[in-house]
Amino acid sequence: MEIASIEPIPLSYSLPAGEGLGDARGFGHERATTLLRLETDTGVVGWGEAFAPGPIASATIEELFRDDVLGMDPYAVESLAERSYADPYHFGGSAFVQSAVSAIDLACWDIIGKTVGKPVHTLLGGTERTTLTPYASTMYFTEKDRPIEEPMREAVEAGFTAAKIKIGTTLEEDVERVRTARGILGEDGHLMVDVNGNYRPDQAIRTAKAIEEYDITWIEEPVPPENLSGYREVKQHVDVPIAAGEAHFGRFEFKRLVDDRLVDVVQPNLARCGGLSEARTIAKLASAENVGVRPHIWNSGVGLAAAVQFAASVPDYPNTRNVPEPMLVEFDRSDNPLRDGILEAPFDPTGGSLDVPQEPGLGITVDEDTVETYRADD
Ligand SMILES: [Mg+2]
Incomplete structure (x- = not known):
């Protein structure tokens, strides 16, 4: 072949x-x-x-x-x-x-x-994980005149038990957004925050300390991805776990994040990090230093499918039987036909659970007619 x-x-x-x-x-x-x-x-x-x-x-x-x-x-x-x-x-x-x-x-x-x-997660040496926990990527900053809590309410109504929200503008706004989100999500839901690298270390440290009381699962890209010394500084001063990786690629960059203990969670994007082969290497590097792996997903339905297959294959380490840690998978809540429209059977995160496709390969059927609709080179 x-x-x-x-x-x-x-x-x-x-x-x-x-x-x-x-x-x-x-x-x-x-x-x-x-x-x-x-x-x-x-x-x-x-x-x-x-x-x-x-x-x-x-x-x-x-x-x-x-x-x-x-x-x-x-x-x-x-x-x-x-x-x-x-x-x-x-x-x-x-x-x-x-x-x-x-x-x-x-x-x-x-x-x-x-x-x-066989589905790809089986080929990767799979686990017994047949469902994943989708988290709603939501509460984006918006140009619309709408209450900031509205998208979080919609996510919770759709059954999400975990969410990630955007912060990173001012300390006061960060705290307000986190307090709002936690109030709607409830005490038990996993809540993540994403700064998109918009802070200097001192600003990130101030915000992380201020939101710590809201039980934050991770703070994502508290400083720019290039600013590795900034990650070290933030890590030394805050107790909120730190995540990064969406802007990084390849085993060499991730090895640095992991070996230098700059983050607690690495977030490879399957369509950028080097693919499933490289993501598997990155996961093993992370495992060797007891760092978590949770894929970043801001992709079409194809990249989402790859991330789901990958996440299903990442083993629990250390054994989390007594300290349950769901395999959180990012699910962007914004309108995006490149995610849903191009798949004959789009992923369905409602109810707070995402089935891992058991069909062969990435487990999806791409609707090629719809793909043509969004083609940008014709
Ligand atoms: Mg992010």
């Missing part, structure tokens, strides 16, 4: 005017990503995703990988990441190259699973 065709597909969806999604750094008005469709000479189609702007991801795949991927045996997937650091030499350690590698890697795993008739 060999790969016979490779097609990057840039997608974009513009949010309605006045409905931009905000984090502490500003508002976004477009959802965009790049799918990858591989097909083998045996007629098996595999889907991947690069968490990168369409024109850049497409050009990277076309220029740097097309010739090597055509004719490749999908079972050789594990060698992709290593090869990417050697060729193109000097460029492997770039986010765009590793996003491209991620897309190819995910599509290869999808093909392997479909070929042998």
